[in-house]
Amino acid sequence: DTEVTQTPKHLVMGMTNKKSLKCEQHMGHRAMYWYKQKAKKPPELMFVYSYEKLSINESVPSRFSPECPNSSLLNLHLHALQPEDSALYLCASSHSGEKYNSPLHFGNGTRLTVT
Amino acid sequence: AQTVTQSQPEMSVQEAETVTLSCTYDTSESNYYLFWYKQPPSRQMILVIRQEAYKQQNATENRFSVNFQKAAKSFSLKISDSQLGDTAMYFCAFMKPPGDDKIIFGKGTRLHILP
Numbered sequence: 001d002t003e004v005t006q007t008p009k010h011l012v013m014g015m016t017n018k019k020s021l022k023c024e025q026h027m028g029h030r031a032m033y034w035y036k037q038k039a040k041k042p043p044e045l046m047f048v049y050s051y052e053k054l055s056i057n058e059s060v061p062s063r064f065s066p067e068c069p070n071s072s073l074l075n076l077h078l079h080a081l082q083p084e085d086s087a088l089y090l091c092a093s094s095h096s097g098e099k100y101n102s103p104l105h106f107g108n109g110t111r112l113t114v115t
Numbered sequence: 116a117q118t119v120t121q122s123q124p125e126m127s128v129q130e131a132e133t134v135t136l137s138c139t140y141d142t143s144e145s146n147y148y149l150f151w152y153k154q155p156p157s158r159q160m161i162l163v164i165r166q167e168a169y170k171q172q173n174a175t176e177n178r179f180s181v182n183f184q185k186a187a188k189s190f191s192l193k194i195s196d197s198q199l200g201d202t203a204m205y206f207c208a209f210m211k212p213p214g215d216d217k218i219i220f221g222k223g224t225r226l227h228i229l230p
Contacts, residue, residue, distance in 0.1 A: 040204075040223075040225070041222070041223075042206055042220035042221065042222055042223055043160070043206075043220055045217060045218075048217070056217060088158060090160065092160070102210075103148075103150055103162045103165055104160070104162075104218060105162070106152075106159055106160035106161075107159070108157070108158060108159045109158050109159070111158075
């Protein structure tokens with residue numbers, strides 16, 4: 001069982017749709033991440049929230065809009081996506097700023113298809 | 116900038132054999148963390164093993180162990196008594212000390228365990 005829960009597991013959307021991906025963790029982690037992963041490639045970092053503040057934005061197009069309502073929740077709002085945005089979107093969490101190594105804990109991902 | 120290189124895109128071994136996955140990295144940091152993640156077809160990224168750079172002792176987790184050579188900037192993963200469930204994509208990852216929440220992944224090695 002994963003301790004990071006992502007919904008939905010699969011999402012198909014048109015280029016004019018607006019949808020949201022959701023991520024939840026209850027491990028007390030204060031850093032949360034969005035990664036994009038194409039087939040047979042490593043995850044690519046999109047955003048990092050640390051203590052509910054956006055700390056890293058890897059020059060992601062504005063059609064992706066992250067939101068961190070509280071320390072347990074992370075959303076990714078999607079609008080006007082392109083077919084090339086189809087990918088597996090992974091959420092992860094970790095301790096932040098702690099004085100010990102802090103690996104990422106990943107969710108199972110949302111498989112997004114843009115038609 | 117830090118880089119992580121996995122030179123073996125794909126490997127196959129017989130069940131019960133031992134296999135070693137290679138990883139090299141480049142950094143000017145003296146303290147950092149290294150990880151191996153496993154991503155089976157179920158697509159969840161699972162932490163396999165972690166190593167702190169300031170620790171000379173190689174990390175072990177049951178059948179998984181690492182050979183950490185700091186001077187050579189090498190971090191290989193050894194899987195002993197391989198099992199069919201070890202079939203997965205394996206990613207080597209690097210993280211700077213706390214204060215930087217960014218993790219850098221290698222391109223991955225696809226490992227097939229053959230019956």
